[in-house]
Each structure stands twice: as C-alpha cells, then as structure tokens.
Amino acid sequence: MNNRVVKKLESVGGIERNLFCSYGRQQREDSFLNIETIFNSPLPQSYKDFYIKVGAFSFLELVCAKCIDANRVMVKGNKVNVGDFYCIIGNGKSSTDKALSTFQEQLPAGLLPICDGELGDIICISLRKADYEYIYYLHHESPPGNDLFLVAKSFEDLIMSLEIYKEASGDDDLVKKMKMELSPQMIDLLKKSGYGPKE
Numbered sequence: 001m002n003n004r005v006v007k008k009l010e011s012v013g014g015i016e017r018n019l020f021c022s023y024g025r026q027q028r029e030d031s032f033l034n035i036e037t038i039f040n041s042p043l044p045q046s047y048k049d050f051y052i053k054v055g056a057f058s059f060l061e062l063v064c065a066k067c068i069d070a071n072r073v074m075v076k077g078n079k080v081n082v083g084d085f086y087c088i089i090g091n092g093k094s095s096t097d098k099a100l101s102t103f104q105e106q107l108p109a110g111l112l113p114i115c116d117g118e119l120g121d122i123i124c125i126s127l128r129k130a131d132y133e134y135i136y137y138l139h140h141e142s143p144p145g146n147d148l149f150l151v152a153k154s155f156e157d158l159i160m161s162l163e164i165y166k167e168a169s170g171d172d173d174l175v176k177k178m179k180m181e182l183s184p185q186m187i188d189l190l191k192k193s194g195y196g197p198k199e
Contacts (some may be wrong), residue, residue, distance in 0.1 A: 005050055005159055012162050013061030018094060021056040021087030021130065028052055031088040035096070041127035046155045047114070056087035056094065062165040065158055067137065071150040075165070080137050080151060082123060082162060083116030106144060111136060125155060 009015050023031075028051060036042055063080040074080050084094050091097035099113035099122055107113070110128035117123050117137050126134045135152040152158040 003174065005053065006160060007157055009054070011049065012063050012164050015054070015057040015059055015105070017054075018056035018087055020092055021089060021094075023089050025052060026054075027089055035088065035112065039112065039127045041110070041129075041132075043112075043127070044125065044155055045135040046133070047125060049087065050155065050159065052087075056085050058084045061176075063162050064165040065151055065161045065163070067149055067151045068153070069151075071139075071149050074149075079163075079165070080121075080123075080149070081165065082158075083118075085115040086113060103138065103140070106140065106147065108148070111138075113138075114192060123151065123158075128133045 030049055032043055032051075048100045059082070063082045064075065065082050066077065066079050067074060070078050086099060087095045089095070091101075094116075096113050100107070103113065103122060107122075107124070111124040111126055113122045113124050114135075115123045117139075120140045122138050122140075124136050124138060126136065127130060133154050134150060135155065137151050139147050139149065139150045152161060
C-alpha cells in the first residue's frame with residue numbers, strides 16, 4: 001500500500017506534514033494501543049501503515065472523494081471535501097482527541113475521527129464489528145440519525161478515491177464571457193466611491 005499511497009498523495013497536489021505532530025514511531029505505536037483500548041477494537045492495519053508512513057498532514061490543493069451514499073450536502077458528482085488528517089497524539093486543534101471531544105454528543109460509538117471534511121464536518125473510520133473499516137462523513141448540521149454518509153468501504157479505498165476538486169467545467173468560461181451592463185447612475189455611484197471606471 002505504501003508506494004501506491006505516496007503516489008496517490010502526489011497525484012492530488014502533494015501534502016504538507018503537520019510539524020506539531022512529528023513524533024517517533026514508538027509514540028505512534030503507543031497511541032495506536034491507546035485508541036484500541038478506548039474503542040476495544042483493533043485499528044485497521046491499512047490505517048496504521050498509512051499513519052506510520054505519512055502522519056498528520058494537510059493537502060496543498062483542495063481535495064475531494066466520491067461517496068457511496070448520495071445526499072444534498074455533497075458537491076456536484078456526489079463528492080465530499082477531504083481536509084487535514086488528524087494527529088493521533090495529544091489534544092491539539094487538529095487531533096483525534098479534539099475531534100472526539102468536540103463531536104462527543106453527535107458522534108456514534110465506535111467511529112474514530114481521522115480527518116476534516118467541509119468546515120465543521122469530520123470524516124471517520126468505523127471500529128465497529130458490523131461495518132469495520134468503513135469510512136463515514138459526519139455532517140454536523142444534519143439531524144442525528146441522518147448525519148452519516150458512507151464514503152468508502154475501506155481506508156485504502158478512501159485514499160485511492162481522492163482527487164483534486166475542480167469546479168464544474170465551463171464555469172470559468174462563463175464568467176469570462178459575462179458582461180455587465182450598468183446604468184449611467186450606477187457608473188456615477190461607482191466613480192464617487194472610487195471603484196468606477198477612471199476617465
């Protein structure tokens with residue numbers, strides 16, 4: 001998985017590692033054990049391998065993943081934004097501990113936050129037996145019971161589905177072609193405000 005993952009992360013514009021979360025391998029292993037004890041479940045090996053290799057990071061581009069479930073909160077093409085991957089050590093603002101405490105009322109048992117979604121949303125990995133390693137998107141503004149959407153059936157599937165987020169094709173051309181017709185009164189107001197055409 002490691003070479004494929006590195007190539008995939010490069011193909012979506014690369015990453016910037018979280019320098020506040022650059023701990024040694026033993027500290028990471030200890031954190032894995034701590035999480036497994038809290039959840040009474042092993043972490044998926046694919047997630048552990050990924051974390052040991054890459055750690056916590058941010059994408060350098062806007063990145064999204066196509067979801068299995070469809071819902072109105074997703075962007076065109078049934079996709080969700082994928083943000084910063086959390087540090088599993090400590091309780092800094094970009095850590096699993098912080099996400100767990102922030103979402104403790106809304107997050108179903110057995111789901112471990114692994115990264116940000118859209119602003120205020122999180123992406124989690126299931127450590128439950130029934131749907132082990134499934135990846136879910138938690139939409140914080142949806143009512144409980146209707147706030148989880150299946151993104152992928154494994155951690156590796158999530159990573160391999162990442163792509164650079166692109167606006168709908170044609171939008172840029174449309175904006176370039178648009179012309180604005182202003183009334184003489186509007187032009188005068190713009191001139192007075194300092195934003196109008198200079199003559």
